[in-house]
Amino acid sequence: MKKVVDVSLPIGPVHPCFKEPARIKCETMGEKVLSAEVEMGYVKKGIEKIMVGRPWQEVMFLAERICGICSVIHNMVFIETVERISDIEVPIRAQYLRVIVNELDRMQSHLLANYSYCYTIEHETLAMYLINLRETVVDQLELITGARITCAYIIPGGVRFDLRDEDAETLKAALDKCEKDISRFVKIFEEGPLIALRSKDVGIITKEEIIASQAAGPTARASGVDFDHRLNHPTYQKLDFKPIVLNSCDNYARIMLRFKELFQSIELIRECLKRLEGLKGETIRGGGEVGEGEFTWTGEAPRGGLTYHVKTNRYGHVEEISVQTPSIMNMDACAHYMLKGADSAADITAVFISSDPCISCNER
Amino acid sequence: MFSIICYLKEFLRAEWIKKFLFAKTPPLVTPPHYRDFPQLTGKECSHELRCMMICPVPDAIKVLKGEDGKWRPVIYKGHCLRCGLCVEACPDNVLTSGRILEQNEIDRTSLLGTYHLVIDNKLCMKCGNCSVACPINKEIDPRLAHNATSSNDDVIMRIKNSKLTILHPEKCTGCKTCEETCPNRAIRVYRRVEAVQD
Amino acid sequence: MSIIQSIKNKVRQRSIHVCYVNVGSCNGCDIEILACLAPRYDIEQYGIYVHNNPREADILLITGAFTEQWEDKLKHLWDLIPEPKAAITIGNCPVSGCAYNRRGARIDPPVSKHIPVAANIPGCPPRPTEIIGTILELAPVVFKDYEEKKAKEAAETERKTKGAKK
Numbered sequence A: 001m002k003k004v005v006d007v008s009l010p011i012g013p014v015h016p017c018f019k020e021p022a023r024i025k026c027e028t029m030g031e032k033v034l035s036a037e038v039e040m041g042y043v044k045k046g047i048e049k050i051m052v053g054r055p056w057q058e059v060m061f062l063a064e065r066i067c068g069i070c071s072v073i074h075n076m077v078f079i080e081t082v083e084r085i086s087d088i089e090v091p092i093r094a095q096y097l098r099v100i101v102n103e104l105d106r107m108q109s110h111l112l113a114n115y116s117y118c119y120t121i122e123h124e125t126l127a128m129y130l131i132n133l134r135e136t137v138v139d140q141l142e143l144i145t146g147a148r149i150t151c152a153y154i155i156p157g158g159v160r161f162d163l164r165d166e167d168a169e170t171l172k173a174a175l176d177k178c179e180k181d182i183s184r185f186v187k188i189f190e191e192g193p194l195i196a197l198r199s200k201d202v203g204i205i206t207k208e209e210i211i212a213s214q215a216a217g218p219t220a221r222a223s224g225v226d227f228d229h230r231l232n233h234p235t236y237q238k239l240d241f242k243p244i245v246l247n248s249c250d251n252y253a254r255i256m257l258r259f260k261e262l263f264q265s266i267e268l269i270r271e272c273l274k275r276l277e278g279l280k281g282e283t284i285r286g287g288g289e290v291g292e293g294e295f296t297w298t299g300e301a302p303r304g305g306l307t308y309h310v311k312t313n314r315y316g317h318v319e320e321i322s323v324q325t326p327s328i329m330n331m332d333a334c335a336h337y338m339l340k341g342a343d344s345a346a347d348i349t350a351v352f353i354s355s356d357p358c359i360s361c362n363e364r
Numbered sequence B: 001m002f003s004i005i006c007y008l009k010e011f012l013r014a015e016w017i018k019k020f021l022f023a024k025t026p027p028l029v030t031p032p033h034y035r036d037f038p039q040l041t042g043k044e045c046s047h048e049l050r051c052m053m054i055c056p057v058p059d060a061i062k063v064l065k066g067e068d069g070k071w072r073p074v075i076y077k078g079h080c081l082r083c084g085l086c087v088e089a090c091p092d093n094v095l096t097s098g099r100i101l102e103q104n105e106i107d108r109t110s111l112l113g114t115y116h117l118v119i120d121n122k123l124c125m126k127c128g129n130c131s132v133a134c135p136i137n138k139e140i141d142p143r144l145a146h147n148a149t150s151s152n153d154d155v156i157m158r159i160k161n162s163k164l165t166i167l168h169p170e171k172c173t174g175c176k177t178c179e180e181t182c183p184n185r186a187i188r189v190y191r192r193v194e195a196v197q198d
Numbered sequence C: 001m002s003i004i005q006s007i008k009n010k011v012r013q014r015s016i017h018v019c020y021v022n023v024g025s026c027n028g029c030d031i032e033i034l035a036c037l038a039p040r041y042d043i044e045q046y047g048i049y050v051h052n053n054p055r056e057a058d059i060l061l062i063t064g065a066f067t068e069q070w071e072d073k074l075k076h077l078w079d080l081i082p083e084p085k086a087a088i089t090i091g092n093c094p095v096s097g098c099a100y101n102r103r104g105a106r107i108d109p110p111v112s113k114h115i116p117v118a119a120n121i122p123g124c125p126p127r128p129t130e131i132i133g134t135i136l137e138l139a140p141v142v143f144k145d146y147e148e149k150k151a152k153e154a155a156e157t158e159r160k161t162k163g164a165k166k
């Protein structure tokens, strides 16, 4: 059967709703979207290629600069990979500090994702609340690591700086504030009639489709896939981590899941802080030089599983590296399953943003 | 009607108008713990070049000789990414940025670097450029010239019996000058850094 | 200075429309621009509106290290912006290519090679306060007496061409 297409609608690369350049091409009939395709390549820099032949102290910064939104997890997964290659032990205090920074980063990333979504569906009040709360979280990151976004905190064998006692108190107070504020925002989000209209039953992707498209992270967990790479992480195992799963498969579920993960992150950080109290005065760096070997390791980024495959030479310089980021699967799932059959062209950007695409991660 | 008057009354107050038109968020300050561009502390630089060796980006930091004949690191804005590694690596605390110095003193942490010279004998064509260009070699044996043969046994490397031999790899400061001047990329300098705490 | 001009100066300073474009950044700088929107910094109180629509922008904020894909597109985008206009580059990337500036990277910094850039804000990424400060500092300088300057310039070029003809 020949498809009857009214308009081929390109959105982007520079579009008010997008933080990054990408182009969605939609074939529409009336308001209905028949098919969609994501076109990329606007920010391809070839980072993996320039990582080759460099020591960890340079690759670490390049890894961080694959994505500025989830920079800490890139740093963490790369460093953990080289640690596993060269059997470097991490002191227990440093492990908990890593989790704290990683969860703070996840919080700011989720807040930003939900901000983008609320902004896209034109609920600007909630969007502004969320991005203002993100400032509080970023402040805590700055307090611990000294930088707002590209923190460069995790290094082989430990972390850069210790957490001071007075900073731990500030962090606790900020967490209380975040918890209070987020519960308020969740209420706004749950009760808003406009939000429900734009989010519920929009952009549906079933569990089977998730498995077929290999989508990851919150996008998959909002459709009932019970998996999170943090389950494999030794420190998270110590913290009794359990993933959160929702089953309603739509935009609403994806945003709600991120809100729920925010609470979970807060709990994780609190637990870490409690355990750190008993570890005062312990070392935060174990030393150890990066050696020769090859390893593949996956961590849970705010958007899903992030995999690094690294091969190093005798002096610890990277010989081969490949990075797999979750966004590529999420965007694929978004274009081929969620957007297909969307009822209105206005939903295209909302659905796209709800899967939290990160184009820098994708293209590197 | 009544409500409109009420609103008008509310909005016509000078205070409200002033607030509406001139409200500003309080001036924002950069917190002291923010890692800004590294600043000089005024301590004397011993020209060990550890900052230059650890810096992850090209051309961000150079140690230059000032007019008074003293060495001094210079940070280039637009290149430096404010990572603070140079502050941590400097053995003389010449640079400072945010709380890094202070925190490192509390934690007793530092970064140590070692350098390894590797020559690919298949690629090397014994031109001697590397040995001539090496600033350490030049200091040890100023007479080392174009064919890079030297009678001095203290040099890092020299050409002997038409073979490039490395004598003292431990003297290398990791500057990569040799790597850059080699026409064949036959010599490689590996900078290896270890993060330690005592 | 005519009255109209002084009014224009005043108005232009208080209403700056901003469009930002990512020509190959890591997102770090983009989210710092977004953070400027937050009530904490409240960029709109200074009359700066982030529209992200080049056709109504006064100032173009550029982040990123200029990838090959943008070769022709950035120039096109720049031409779409109505006069008077100015471009500000944000972060290290558009100045030097930041950490990416290595052999083999598919980037082509600096951005000032491709379009005229009025100012740049170093840092990786710069703080939101630094971004707001620079925009506020730059806007009056670029937009002040724009019409008069332009008239002068036109007269100058006319004189020159006439001179050349003679």
Ligand code: SF4
Pocket (backbone or CB within 6 Å): B038, B051, B054, B055, B056, B057, B060, B061, B075, B079, B080, B081, B082, B083, B084, B085, B086, B087
């Ligand atoms: S702060 Fe980092 S990027 Fe800047 S000069 Fe020091 S080591 Fe280089």
Ligand code: SF4
Pocket (backbone or CB within 6 Å): B117, B133, B134, B135, B136, B137, B156, B171, B172, B173, B174, B175, B176, B177, B178, B179, B189
């Ligand atoms: S890196 Fe090369 S040029 Fe520099 S000190 Fe070492 S041997 Fe000499």
Ligand code: SF4
Pocket (backbone or CB within 6 Å): B119, B123, B124, B125, B126, B127, B128, B129, B130, B131, B164, B181, B182, B183, B184, B185, B186, B187
């Ligand atoms: S410069 Fe290169 S080719 Fe020449 S002697 Fe040194 S290593 Fe060999």
Ligand code: SF4
Pocket (backbone or CB within 6 Å): A065, A068, A150, C024, C025, C026, C027, C028, C029, C030, C063, C064, C090, C091, C092, C093, C094, C098, C099, C123, C124, C125, C126
């Ligand atoms: S300057 Fe730094 S933070 Fe900004 S885009 Fe470039 S790498 Fe990312």
